[in-house]
Amino acid sequence: MPPHAVLISEVGPRDGLQSVKAVMPTAAKLAWINALHAAGLREIEVGSFVPASLLPQMADVADVVRHALTLPGLTVMALVPNLRGAEAALAAGVHKLSIPVSASEAHSLANVRKTRQHMVAEVARIVALRNAHAPHVHVEAGMSTAFGCTLQGDVPVDDVVALAAALVNAGVDEVGLSDTSGMANPTQVRHLFNRVRAEIGHRTGAAHLHNTRGLGLANCLAAWDVGVRTFDSSQGGLGGCPYAPGASGNVVTEDLVFMFEAMGVHTGVNLQALMAARPILQAGLPGEPLYGMTPLAGLPINWLGRATPHPTEQTQP
């Protein structure tokens, strides 16, 4: 990743769609993912490998992965909560697994009925499976409630750092930090990423920050300031964590891309094309509220000169 570039990891098709009540039809998912890819997004979390009885929104995940794998240059990521999910995801051919692990013991028990220690052991089993059958697949642990928990309140920094070390020890390629409950603030974001980086170095992964109390972009800026270069977000701010009561609101991809591009930080995403994906998302989820200020305000008058060229234009000779 060049010093003035970031990877925007779009999590809407997973995090967003599993958080809403409606089930988006498969064809609508594929149309939306196509539009996200056409806008220049190059990493998309396309679904969760979980039992359809638990999350009917994700029943078609293998079909969605199969389609996404046809899109050139796209890293196809899926969430897997356990070894069984990882087996299915690897069989489907994903490029990257994301495993949620709670920093809060209370949240871990409520969310997956496992202690953190049991989750680390499960992660090690997933890594062993990956090593044996798909060594090219990237494994990321996403540490939820890293900045606070609606169940237990504060989450000690030392717990986060120790869990990050344990996950790296279990063999993951990177550990991201998630503000599941929207409790993070910029000072904390800088401190926590610095502490985790001091412990696990280049295996420090994505910032997954929420806009629950309006601080989403400020927290992304804080993470950028201390060297984070991968940011999770969802189009229209769709999603959040359904297991953390009162928590809602991923960072809005449109506003995040606007911020970085305006700062001169390359995202590879064309904002006009990204906004064109918004009605495609909405068509698949009629009536669902979408968030984001940039789509309402439009792009500023002086935008064209500094906008990233559309990816299809970049490939012209």
Add this chain to the structure above:
Amino acid sequence: MPPHAVLISEVGPRDGLQSVKAVMPTAAKLAWINALHAAGLREIEVGSFVPASLLPQMADVADVVRHALTLPGLTVMALVPNLRGAEAALAAGVHKLSIPVSASEAHSLANVRKTRQHMVAEVARIVALRNAHAPHVHVEAGMSTAFGCTLQGDVPVDDVVALAAALVNAGVDEVGLSDTSGMANPTQVRHLFNRVRAEIGHRTGAAHLHNTRGLGLANCLAAWDVGVRTFDSSQGGLGGCPYAPGASGNVVTEDLVFMFEAMGVHTGVNLQALMAARPILQAGLPGEPLYGMTPLAGLPINWLGRATPHPTEQTQP
């Protein structure tokens, strides 16, 4: 201002109320200002001294000032666009004058039908009046369109720096920078405040940033990072600049206070009391949309331990 404290300057009663079509009744204004003061806000821009024929929302400004002057510890600020407004504001007894001056020549001509040079001359006349009749009154110039203009596009940094120097030369106590059109980004905010501070030093004033494209708090964080300690915002995000087409949305006071307090930066504002002021504002402007995420999400479970004591509690022995 201690190193870990900021002054939140509430501009809603001026910037907010002059931007909406409805005219808030005087009694409702006083009730809202009382509630803002009770929440701990210690600088409030209570109105504009402009002809009632132009802004009927501000026809009662002298009465509002008279009441605000009775609130202990409050700096009562008013906007004045010209010498005549300044005469009326000083007669009413305000503590602080705010004079808008556009960095963009196109915006200056459209907004007040004066060139920037003519506005600097007008500012000098206002300062002379202040010096002669009310030397204790503070004079601030608020430089609008400092980060870009919907009429002319980019505004050169050198124009902003030169105008800041000219305003200090004209005798103002401080020069704030306003993102009238919501075009600012964090890199630009840091650069521009650094450049202006290099030119006019401690006379560098408030950051007046908008949330037009969702970057309001990120831009405030960027300004804080480079030493800005006064921030304009409005409760519920009310207001913006009616003269800049498409522009809207002040930074939301509730979210701004939440960000700083969560960072451990003292605002003096009690968030629970601030949220209690919100229905009082709404009662004075029925049906007017209010913004802000913190009021919707509520305060996090771990908040109480870190919240600033309520101002009335601070005065207990």
